[in-house]
Amino acid sequence: MKTADPELMRAINRYHVIDAIRRDGPIARVEIAARTELSPASVSAITAQLIEEGLVDVHHVGSGGDGARGRPRVLLGLNPKAYHVVGVKLTPFRIGIAVTDATGASLASLVLPVRVARQAPDVVADLVEDGVRRCVADAGLRMDAISGVGVGLPGVIDGVSGISHWSPVLGPNPVRFAEAIAARLGVPALLENDANLVALAEHWFGLGRDLSSFAVVTVENTIGLGLIVDGKVYRGAHGIAPALGHTKGEAAGRPCRCGQRGCLDAYASDWGLLRQAEEAGLLTQGDDAPQRVDDLALRARDGEEAVAALFREAGAAVGLAIANLVNLLNPPRVILTGEGLRAGKLLSEPLLEAVAANVLPSLRDGTEIMFHGWGDDMWARGAATIVLRRIYEAPWNATDWNRPGLEEASA
Amino acid sequence: MKTADPELMRAINRYHVIDAIRRDGPIARVEIAARTELSPASVSAITAQLIEEGLVDVHHVGSGGDGARGRPRVLLGLNPKAYHVVGVKLTPFRIGIAVTDATGASLASLVLPVRVARQAPDVVADLVEDGVRRCVADAGLRMDAISGVGVGLPGVIDGVSGISHWSPVLGPNPVRFAEAIAARLGVPALLENDANLVALAEHWFGLGRDLSSFAVVTVENTIGLGLIVDGKVYRGAHGIAPALGHTKGEAAGRPCRCGQRGCLDAYASDWGLLRQAEEAGLLTQGDDAPQRVDDLALRARDGEEAVAALFREAGAAVGLAIANLVNLLNPPRVILTGEGLRAGKLLSEPLLEAVAANVLPSLRDGTEIMFHGWGDDMWARGAATIVLRRIYEAPWNATDWNRPGLEEASA
Numbered sequence: 001m002k003t004a005d006p007e008l009m010r011a012i013n014r015y016h017v018i019d020a021i022r023r024d025g026p027i028a029r030v031e032i033a034a035r036t037e038l039s040p041a042s043v044s045a046i047t048a049q050l051i052e053e054g055l056v057d058v059h060h061v062g063s064g065g066d067g068a069r070g071r072p073r074v075l076l077g078l079n080p081k082a083y084h085v086v087g088v089k090l091t092p093f094r095i096g097i098a099v100t101d102a103t104g105a106s107l108a109s110l111v112l113p114v115r116v117a118r119q120a121p122d123v124v125a126d127l128v129e130d131g132v133r134r135c136v137a138d139a140g141l142r143m144d145a146i147s148g149v150g151v152g153l154p155g156v157i158d159g160v161s162g163i164s165h166w167s168p169v170l171g172p173n174p175v176r177f178a179e180a181i182a183a184r185l186g187v188p189a190l191l192e193n194d195a196n197l198v199a200l201a202e203h204w205f206g207l208g209r210d211l212s213s214f215a216v217v218t219v220e221n222t223i224g225l226g227l228i229v230d231g232k233v234y235r236g237a238h239g240i241a242p243a244l245g246h247t248k249g250e251a252a253g254r255p256c257r258c259g260q261r262g263c264l265d266a267y268a269s270d271w272g273l274l275r276q277a278e279e280a281g282l283l284t285q286g287d288d289a290p291q292r293v294d295d296l297a298l299r300a301r302d303g304e305e306a307v308a309a310l311f312r313e314a315g316a317a318v319g320l321a322i323a324n325l326v327n328l329l330n331p332p333r334v335i336l337t338g339e340g341l342r343a344g345k346l347l348s349e350p351l352l353e354a355v356a357a358n359v360l361p362s363l364r365d366g367t368e369i370m371f372h373g374w375g376d377d378m379w380a381r382g383a384a385t386i387v388l389r390r391i392y393e394a395p396w397n398a399t400d401w402n403r404p405g406l407e408e409a410s411a
Numbered sequence: 412m413k414t415a416d417p418e419l420m421r422a423i424n425r426y427h428v429i430d431a432i433r434r435d436g437p438i439a440r441v442e443i444a445a446r447t448e449l450s451p452a453s454v455s456a457i458t459a460q461l462i463e464e465g466l467v468d469v470h471h472v473g474s475g476g477d478g479a480r481g482r483p484r485v486l487l488g489l490n491p492k493a494y495h496v497v498g499v500k501l502t503p504f505r506i507g508i509a510v511t512d513a514t515g516a517s518l519a520s521l522v523l524p525v526r527v528a529r530q531a532p533d534v535v536a537d538l539v540e541d542g543v544r545r546c547v548a549d550a551g552l553r554m555d556a557i558s559g560v561g562v563g564l565p566g567v568i569d570g571v572s573g574i575s576h577w578s579p580v581l582g583p584n585p586v587r588f589a590e591a592i593a594a595r596l597g598v599p600a601l602l603e604n605d606a607n608l609v610a611l612a613e614h615w616f617g618l619g620r621d622l623s624s625f626a627v628v629t630v631e632n633t634i635g636l637g638l639i640v641d642g643k644v645y646r647g648a649h650g651i652a653p654a655l656g657h658t659k660g661e662a663a664g665r666p667c668r669c670g671q672r673g674c675l676d677a678y679a680s681d682w683g684l685l686r687q688a689e690e691a692g693l694l695t696q697g698d699d700a701p702q703r704v705d706d707l708a709l710r711a712r713d714g715e716e717a718v719a720a721l722f723r724e725a726g727a728a729v730g731l732a733i734a735n736l737v738n739l740l741n742p743p744r745v746i747l748t749g750e751g752l753r754a755g756k757l758l759s760e761p762l763l764e765a766v767a768a769n770v771l772p773s774l775r776d777g778t779e780i781m782f783h784g785w786g787d788d789m790w791a792r793g794a795a796t797i798v799l800r801r802i803y804e805a806p807w808n809a810t811d812w813n814r815p816g817l818e819e820a821s822a
Contacts, residue, residue, distance in 0.1 A: 009420055156773045165773040213648075225739065229640055236741020237624075237777035246771050247735040249660050251727070258771055316662070324658040328636065328739070330647020360657050360669060362567045362576040366648035 013038055015394050017046045018055065018078075022103075022392060023209075026059045026075035047076055055082045055102075078103050083147045083391055084139070086132050087383030088181075089194065089376070090124070090153040090169045092117035092221055092288055097131045098380030099139040099146075104205055104388055108139035111376050117168060117288075121175045129184040148188040149181055150386030152197035152379065154222045160239030162191040166258070168221050168271070168288070190386050193241035194218060196233050198337055198374065199226025200389055201382030207335050207372055214333040215325060217244065219318060219340025221270045221288055225325070231394075244321060245269055264321050268314035270340055276310055290339055297343040308346060315347035319354025326359045326367045333368045341371060424449055426805050428457045429466070429489075433514075433803060434620075437470045437486035458487055466493045466513075489514050494558045494802055495550070497543050498794030499592075500605065500787070501535070501564040501580045503528035503632055503699055508542045509791030510550040510557075515616055515799055519550035522787050528579060528699075532586045540595040559599040560592055561797030563608035563790065565633045571650030573602040577669070579632050579682070579699070601797050604652035605629060607644050609748055609785065610637025611800055612793030618746050618783055625744040626736060628655065630729060630751025632681045632699055636736070642805075655732060656680055675732050679725035681751055687721055701750055708754040719757060726758035730765025737770045737778045744779045752782060 016036040021027055024035070033043045050056040057079040062072045080101035089096040095112040112131050116124050128151070136143055155167025162178025164170045170177060182189040192200070199216040202208035208216075208228060216226040225244035227234035235241070245265035246258055253262025257271060266272045270293045277283040277296055282304075286292060300308040322334055341347060348371065355369060374382070427447040432438055435446070444454045461467040468490040473483045491512035500507040506523040523542050527535050539562070547554055566578025573589025575581045581588060593600040603611070610627040613619035619627075619639060627637040636655035638645035646652070656676035657669055664673025668682060677683045681704045688694040688707055693715075697703060711719040733745055752758060759782065766780060785793070 005420075009416075156771065166771075229645065230643075232641075234640065234740070236774070237743035238741060238774065240741055240774065240777075242740060243738045243771055243774065246738045248731060248738075248769055251731050251765065251769060260769060260771070262769075320659060320662050324735075325739075327654045327657045327659075328736075329645070329653060330649060330651055332648035354662065358659055358662060358671060358673075360567065360577075360654055360671070363647070363649065363651065363654065366651075 012394075013042060014046055014050075015392075017043060018050065018392060019394075021050075021056060021076050022078055025077035026061075027077070028073055028075055032076070051076075054079055080105060083388070084141055084145050085147050085384045085387040085391075086136065086149040086187075087380040087385070087387075088128055088132065088149060088151040089197075089379035089383050090116060090128075090151065091290075092168045093290060094376075095127060095131055096376040096380040097128075097135045098377060098384055099135050099141065100381055100384040100388070102388065102391075104381060104385060106377060106381055107141075108135050109377055109380055110135045110138070115287075117171075121164075121170045121177065121180070124170065125177065125180040125184055128181060132185060143185060143187065146185075146187045147391060148190065148387035149185060150190045150192060150197070150383040151177065151181060152192050152194040152383040152386070153177075154194050154218075154220060154224060156240055156243060157191055157193040157196075158239045159190070159192045159196060159233070159235065159241065162189065164191065165238075165240065188387075190390065192383070192386050193224060193226070194220070194379070195224030195226035195244075196241045197226070197379075197382050197386060198335075199228050200233055201378075201385040202335055202372070203228050203231070204385045204389060207370055208333065211332055213331055214335065215329065215331040216335045216337065217318070217322060217325075219268065219336065219338040221290075222265055223269045223318065223321075223340070224338075227329070227331070244325070247321060247324070249317070249320065264317055267317040268321075268340070273310055273314055273340075277307065280306060280310075282307055282310075293339070294342060297346070300343060300346055311343045311346045312350045314340075315343075315350035316354045318347075319351035320358055322351070322369070323355050323358030326355070326363055330363050330366055332366065333370060335370050335372050337372045337374045341373070423805075424453060425457050425461075426803075428454060429461065429803060430805075432461075432467060432487050433489055436488035437472075438488070439484055439486055443487070462487075465490055491516060494799070495552055495556050496558050496795045496798040496802075497547065497560040498791040498796065498798075499539055499543065499560060499562040500608075500790035500794050501527060501539075501562065502701075503579045504701060505787075506538060506542055507787040507791040508539075508546045509788060509795055510546050510552065511792055511795040511799070513799065513802075515792060515796060517788060517792055518552075519546050520788050520791055521546045521549070526698075528582075532575075532581045532588065532591070535581065536588065536591040536595060539592060543596060554596060554598065557596075557598050558802060559601065559798035560596060561601045561603060561608070561794040562588065562592060563603050563605040563794040563797070564588075565605050565629075565631060565635060567651055567654060568602055568604040568607075569650045570601070570603045570607060570644070570646065570652065573600065575602065576649075576651070599798075601801065603794070603797050604635060604637070605631075605790070606635030606637035606655075607652045608637070608790075608793050608797060609746075610639050611644055612789075612796040613746055613783070614639050614642070615796045615800060618781055619744065622743055624742055625746065626740065626742040627746045627748065628729070628733060628736075630679065630747065630749040632701075633676050634680045634729065634732075634751070635749075638740070638742070655736070658732060658735070660728070660731065675728055678728040679732075679751070684721055684725055684751075688718065691717060691721075693718055693721075704750070705753060708757070711754060711757055722754040722757045723761045725751075726754075726761035727765045729758075730762035731769055733762070733780070734766050734769030737766070737774055741774050741777055743777065744781060746781050746783050748783045748785045752784070 059075040083102040098109040156165040164175045178189045178191040195218045212231045218224040223245035225242040246263045248262035254266040256263035256266040470486040494513040509520040567576040575586045589600045589602040606629045623642045629635040634656035636653040657674045659673035665677040667674035667677040
C-alpha cells in the first residue's frame, strides 16, 4: 500500500464503483452509494465519467411489467463491449480457446484436439496463435479489439514473469511462453497455472464469489492447488503456484516424473493412475490420453476390483493431502474440480473419508468441501478471466510485486 | 479496503510516517519524505502532530563526534515511553513474562518455573495475573500505564476471539483465556498461537524484517507453523494458526495425542520424542519436562545410537514437512526455532537433507532455511510485540475480520 494522495483516493473510489456495478449490475446509483458508502454526489460524478469512457451502460427500466413503483428507473451495468479478451487452456491433449466480452460472457469458442505435448513450445505457440486468430474472427472481432490473452496450463508456472518452468504441456525446461504469445498476436499475454486459473475464475464468477479466501484443488494430468488469500491469488517466492501434486507422504514412496519419490501425483493424478495400472498389468504401456483414464474408470465402475482399488487409493491420497491442507491453512472452502473426478463416488467417497479421518476435530467444521465440474468452455472462459481481473484490478494491488502490468508481462 | 475519504487518507499517511520512524528512526524529516514519497510540508504537519501527542521524540544530533556536515541535525524517533505493553509466554512447564516499552525494549522480565499444565485454566490465569503485576511493578510502572497484554502459547488457538481450543498448557477444552486475563488485569489482552507470535516478532524486529511473506516453524512440545503473508499473519476460517504438527505422512502412522494417526507431532515434537523413547525402553515413563529431552539429546551426542536415531528420524520428519510446505507455499524464507532444536546437527543435518531431497528442483533456490535460537526473554518480548503491532497497525488492516480492536478482544 503506497502513500495516499488525491489521485489514489479517486482511483480507489472509482474501483469500488466499478466493482459494485460488476458484481451487482444492473444497479441503481442510490444502491451503489449504499454499498460503497460514497456520497451520492461522488457516485454521480464517477459514474458520469465511466459512462463517458464507455465502460458503463445505462439501462432504463420502465414501470411496466416488473410492477412496484411507478417511475422508470435508471440502472447501470458494465458495458459488455468495453473490452474483449481471449482465454486459452492448454492440456497435453488439446487446446481450448474462448473469446469473451467484458462481463466474461463467451462470444466464440474453439477446441483443437491436438496432442500438444509432443510438439516443441514454438509449435505450440504457433498453434495457439492460429486458434486465437480463428476464434477472434468467429466472434466477429479484429485482433486490435482484444485487450489481452490469458493462457492457463498445468505445471510449475511463474505467473508473474510468464515463464513455464516445468509443464506436461511445454516440457521440463523454462519457456517464456507469455512472451511468445504476446509477440505472435501483438497483444498482452498472461500465463497462469491452471489451478490458479480456476481459483481466479471461481472467485470472479463461480463458487468462490462470496469468500475472500478459499482453495481450489484440480485433479487432472497433474494435481494442482490454487489459493485465494484476502482476494488475491497466493504466490510464493517465485510467483509459482502451490505444487500440491509434489507434496509427499513418505519420502520413500513411488517414483514421480519430477525425479523425486512419494509425490501425490505419482498416486492420484491421471499420470500416476496410468503408470500404476500399467505396472500392475491392467493396461498396456501407452500415453496419458484422458480417454485411457476414462476407460479405466468405466472398468472400475463395471466392477473390475483391481482397477477400482486404484481409484479408491487415489481418492484416499487426495483426501489425505486435502486434510493436510486444511490442517495447515484451514481455508473456509475447498473446491475440487478436474477430469480426475470422472470416477465419481469411487474416488470421492474414499476422498471424503480420508478428509474426515485426518482433519483435526477442532478444524473440521470450518472447511466446506465442494465439487465443481468444469467443461472445456469453462476452462477457456476461466483463462479469459485472468485478463479481465487484471483490467478491473483494485488500485492498491496494482503495484504489488506479483502483479506486473500487462505491458510488463508482454515486454 | 474500504472506500477512501480524506480521513482515511490522513490515517494512511500518518501510518506511513510512523512506520518509517519505527523502522529507521532516529530519522530526519527529509529522509521520511523521501521514503514515504510524501511532500515535505505533509511530513512536517504529520510529525508536528505526532510530537504533540507524545508518540515521537526529537533528537538533536550535534556536528560534533560523527563528523561530516557542520550543522546539527534534528532526528525523530519513537518515544519509548509512549506505550508500555506486557508479553506472556506459556509453556507446559513455565510462564515467561516481559514488560516492554513502545520500541519493544525489555524493561523487566520474570520466569515462573511452574508446571502450568497440571493446573486448571483459572489457576493459570491467576498465576499469570500475579506474575504480570509483579513484573509491571519491577518495571517501575502501574497497571494503568499498560496498553495491553499479549499471551502466546502452543496449541490450536483462535487469535481473533482469544480462545484456546486445544493446548498442552490449557487442556483439550475451549478456554476464553484472553477474556480471563483482561478481566483480571483490567487491560486489553490478546491470545496468540506461539508460532504466530514468533512470526510476528521476527517480522517486527527479527529475521523477517526485510520480507513481507515468510514462514516460521517452531519445534517445541508441539510443532507449530506461523505464516506471514503480505505483511499479515495468515489465519484460516477460524482465526486459528496452521497446525503443521498435525499434518500427516501416512494415514496409518503412530498414534498422536490429538486422537489421530501419523501426525508430525507424534514423531518429532518433544512430546513425540519422549513417547518414542519410552516405548523403546530408552526412558522410564514420565512427563514432558524439557529437561528430559535435554537429557536425551546429551545421550545422543554422547554416542548412544538408539537415542541418536530418534533425533535423526525426527529431523527427517520435520525436513519432509518443511519440504512439503515449500512445495505448497514456496515462502522466500523458513525460520526454524524452538527448544526442539537443542539436539543441534544431530537433528538439523537430516532435516536439511530431507528438505533438499524433497523440495521440487525448480523451487529449491527460492527458499532460504534459517535457524534462530530464542531464549525465554525473546519469547516474552515476542508476546509483547503482538500488542505493539496492533497499536501501530496500518489503517487499511484495521477493519480486517481477523484483527478486532483491542477493546473487542478484551470485551
